[in-house]
Amino acid sequence: MASTTSTPCKLALVQLAVTADKEANLANARTHVLQAASNGANLIVLPECFNSPYGTNFFPEYAETLKDGPSVKALSSMAKDANAFLIGGSIPERDPTDNKIYNTCTVYNPKGEIIGTHRKVHLFDIDVPGKIRFQESETLTAGNQLTQVDTDFGKIGVGICYDIRFPEPAMIAARQGCFAMIYPGAFNMTTGPLHWELLQRARAVDNQMFVAACSPARDLTAGYHAWGHSTIVGPDGLVLQTTDEKQSIIYAELDRTKMNEFRQSIPLTNQRRFDLYADVSKVNP
Numbered sequence: 001m002a003s004t005t006s007t008p009c010k011l012a013l014v015q016l017a018v019t020a021d022k023e024a025n026l027a028n029a030r031t032h033v034l035q036a037a038s039n040g041a042n043l044i045v046l047p048e049c050f051n052s053p054y055g056t057n058f059f060p061e062y063a064e065t066l067k068d069g070p071s072v073k074a075l076s077s078m079a080k081d082a083n084a085f086l087i088g089g090s091i092p093e094r095d096p097t098d099n100k101i102y103n104t105c106t107v108y109n110p111k112g113e114i115i116g117t118h119r120k121v122h123l124f125d126i127d128v129p130g131k132i133r134f135q136e137s138e139t140l141t142a143g144n145q146l147t148q149v150d151t152d153f154g155k156i157g158v159g160i161c162y163d164i165r166f167p168e169p170a171m172i173a174a175r176q177g178c179f180a181m182i183y184p185g186a187f188n189m190t191t192g193p194l195h196w197e198l199l200q201r202a203r204a205v206d207n208q209m210f211v212a213a214c215s216p217a218r219d220l221t222a223g224y225h226a227w228g229h230s231t232i233v234g235p236d237g238l239v240l241q242t243t244d245e246k247q248s249i250i251y252a253e254l255d256r257t258k259m260n261e262f263r264q265s266i267p268l269t270n271q272r273r274f275d276l277y278a279d280v281s282k283v284n285p
């Protein structure tokens, strides 16, 4: 389905250097969000866990509520002062009703109002012997819903990092009219070179939509070494913009006219055979 709006969308991914100092991280985010806006971006994205070091031991310490935590306040005023839509990376969120902690992305309109909240639905629990073991479920709880937000440019699907490994949310988003999937993420030095770009290109080419993933910059003094390489991919599966591991901002115009032309020339959406593969969850392995 084509997006209905025609407002040009200039996307910026802000690959931030993240420290252990939350206040400094929020101030650094603000500086870079305003810089992106002054360069014409009207859709700005921050990385996964941009206000805290990435590690299960840090999540309880840095967690805050969405109602009156400092990060949500700071993000709201950044979006307003930038006059841009802001996909606010993710933060460790404490839900006061059950005291559970989530890895949560909040999304803002240019008035600074929250227009969407995504709690990471697939927790990053992996064990690659001799390389990396990470168990988010030690301190985090998974969210229970997929997230799409309405913007001036059309609908956008939002996931967080490990969520990108699962094709279904991106496919559902595309079929429900989203023109882009955006993932704040923080891959590592093992799976980053293997899969970071591949997964983005896969989600893009499968669904003929824009896909972008925004990482923190790499800090070799931190416990977790992020891969960096924030990347924007077009609906044809080609990389539009990418970067290295350092702090930087990358930009691309997301041209939905070109996306719709590409969808017409290779019309996958109308050619799917759901009569043959209706419900994969019911297929026995």
Ligand SMILES: O=C(O)CCC(=O)C(=O)O
Binding pocket: 048, 123, 124, 160, 161, 162, 163, 165, 185, 186, 187, 188, 191, 192, 195
């Ligand atoms: O899927 C991966 O390899 C990395 C995922 C990750 O770092 C995360 O979910 O935070």
